[in-house]
Amino acid sequence: MLHCPVCKKEGLVVLEFDDIEIDYCLTCKGIWLDAGEMDLMIGNAEQAKQILESFESVSAKSINEKERPCPICDKKMEKIVIHTVEDQIVDRCRDGHGIWFDHGELHSILDNAKKDGEASAIVSFLKDILERDLQK
């Protein structure tokens, strides 16, 4: 069982839709997006890797956010910036295992994301799978 990086003791449940899985915390509603699943969404491992690596990292101290452990390897994740209409800071595993989105973060990214970006496949998928969750 993977543990939620925010709620620590809580486990993540697996949500599967259209043969793609994401991990979801029932308590804080955060999302873990595994690198392998990103490959499947985009359909090309090289491209998925490029997208995952394209985000620039910022130091955790400068933005005053707590560092969180990667659910896979338990090492501290780095903070990265995702540029949408507003910049959003999320956590990425340094070993490339995946990305963690807090509930609010994902919300804002999905609302502001450009419709034609390379990651649009991911955005529309996440919007679809979390339809109800995001309305609240």
Next chain:
Amino acid sequence: MLLFVLILLGLIVGAVVIVVGMYNGLVVLRNRVKNSWSQIDVQLKRRHDLIPNLVSTVKGYATHEKETLENVTMARAQAMNANAGKDVKNIGAAESELSGSLAKLLMTVENYPDLKANENFMALQEELTSTENKIAFSRQAYNDDVMFYNNKIEVFPSNFIATSFNFKASEFFEIENKEEKIVPEVKF
């Protein structure tokens, strides 16, 4: 005199032991042939059981393949008939026919992508492929056993035992692989 009787007795006992040994050896071989036949039989029956399911699944998608489907159903009925008769040669012929019509059916499936993606069909195809493989592999084992047994019946001295106790040669099981002969028709 006593010595002569003893020697005679010894010879008789020795002969009996040899005959019994050879007889038992033949029985063991015959049972082995029977046993490996039953292995094939299980797989043939399994194939017969799978076909109605396959036909009904394909029917739902491939509406233009009535003739091909009918051929498969007919070939299955014939194979089941032959199977009841226990004649290995007949069974082989009927099963070859069935293999051929099945191969044709699976080839037409190529034209129906929806059918190919159907989960039920994929499960059936896996089972069918595996059953075909099992038939092929158990046929090899059966034919090896038959060859060994038939040889024993024909060679000296066990051929005497075989003729006096009515051991009959077994039939090889041949399935002609029509699949390999069919050349896909290309239409423009």
Next chain:
Amino acid sequence: MWELIAQNRRKSIIILIAMLMILVVLGGLIGAYISYPDGWIYGVPGAILIWLIMALVAYNAGDKIILNVSHATQVSKDMYPRLYNIVEEMKIAASLPHMPEIYIMNDSAMNAFATGVKPERSAIVVTAGLIENLSRDELQGVIAHEMGHIINRDVAFMTFAGVLMGSINIISHTFLRAIFFTSVSRRGKLGGKMGKSNPMLFLFTLVFTIIAPILASLFYFAISRKREYLADATAARLTRYPEGLASALEKITSTAGDVAYYNKITAPMFIINPLYSRDLTSGSSTVNFSTHPPTHERIRILRTLHGKGHVSMREYQSVYANHRKGDSSLIPDSGLKDNTPTSIRQPFAGDTQSHKKTLREVGDLLMAANGFYFLPCSCGLNIKVPPEMEKKHIQCPRCGTALTVPSIGSQQNFSQNQMSQLGAIVGAVAGGTATAATTALNTGPLSFTKKSADRWETFTCSCGSPIQLSPLFKARQIRCKSCRKKITINYPE
């Protein structure tokens, strides 16, 4: 085939005796050194005793230990029919009287191994990565290769040789460590006696202790490499499709990065549990004796064989001899006579399933084996809950529906079942009273209706234990594993 096993056995026994000699000499020398000059009387039986205990453990529980260590879960036919079918096909092709058990290991690296000292009690273990990435023909090739190890009795030999090697390793390691510590402190009993007793003996013992493990490994690998080729030959003959194994090996080597990780696991396992475990890619070595695994050579031989259009042991032998500069000692002559060449079969054409789907299938299988609860929602979302999770009520994040793990026999579910069963009961006891219907319900058979035909589903039995239904489970009835109650399964239209 039988000649092959007999020849293997003769060679094996020679090797085993040679390794046993090393063990005995090692025990004797150490014994003599510790208590000069008669200590060998205790040393020799001591070493043999260590070996016997380890061999006994390996023989009786070895397969169980290795399966536990590798966290492998057993799979049945309705959990993963393709894998089961392939193993069964190879079992038939090899005329093996017993079906080996099948295990899947939760590891994304591609690998496989066989365990079990006796063919009647054998098991084949494959990693999840292997079934996710290989086609049917490739998987068949790998399974046939493992089956080759089982029928050629390689597993038994490797286990015992491995145990011997392990014993030699343990003894020499312990001794060297003891020497090291005592000579550093210069106070211990061993160090004290060293100077007085016999410096020549000490030197000799020391040298032998250092080279014994190396010698044992050399013996061990001298024969195991050939066994790989032999298993390849067997696989080609069993599948009648050498290309399958060849392209599987190619795929496996191309992901060599993962294999390094795998080696790290097996290498210590090998010393602690000296059981037969073999790395498919590096031929047979888990110790760095062979720096260049002959995989490319194995692939070349298989491909050449495939090009010939028909396979037999003799054919493999001649191709092998060509590639290995005339080395024709792989298979004994009599092993070549009794099989006639058979033509290469057609490749399997049904690999239409997408990679994504296969990944999910194997993933679900492993989750099911680990006790995850499957909660399919009617909106199409599948929720998979780890068993440690306390929450049994979940709101679907997609459509908002409240979901729980259904349990049969519970109050709430009865009302649902009632709807479906009532019709039947009313029909049967036309005009019967309501009380008659209720008693019929309470004593009547338990039933569960699946929500969808092609997904995993979980429900809890009236005894409280969870039951997993695989999408491939199509039977009308299932028996609860803990309370043995029969439960009827209904399917949606």
